[in-house]
Amino acid sequence: MTNAVFDYIIKIVHSCPIAYMATINADKYPEIRHLMNTMNEKAENLNLHFLTGIYSPKAEQLAKNARVCLYFYDTQMHRAVRLFGRMKFEDNVVERAQYWDEAYKMFGYTGPNDKNWGLMTFIPDGYKYYSGGEVVSDKIK
Secondary structure, X not given: OOHHHHHHHHHHHHHOOEEEEEEEOOOOOEEEEEEEOHHHOOOOXXXXXXXXXXXXXXXXXHHHOOEEEEEEEXXXXXXXXXXXXXXXXXXXXXXXXXXXXXXXXHHOOOOOOOOOEEEEEEEEEEEEEEEXXXXXXXXXX
16 A cells, blocks of 8 residues: 555545445344544554444444454545554553543443443455545455
8 A cells, every 4th residue: 555545545544424334234234333533533554443332232243253344434534545454452451541532431431341341343354445436445454
């Protein structure tokens, strides 16, 4: 991935308050939901972070198939990017504490050690976006 491609993608990621994530459900259909993207407002790479309940259907789906597609759409500039990769749940106490925000208590979580608070890390494998009517896509090595 060139620096120009990375800059293009990361600007879109930074600009989006929400991301959409597709997983595969128990009936083998794609299931899409939105994720708060606040943890990634200043991300310096594409190993992005999101929160979820450990006992949620999303977490159950990810336990069976960790492959996901993230979709970011910048409503101001009308640009979008799809990122393909895998989600993993973080059990590293230091990293969990680093991403914890007291605002998450409004969702019922008590702190970074809450057994139901899940910190997910996205590990990118590829990307796809349109630029000037052309598809730009590649694998991330």
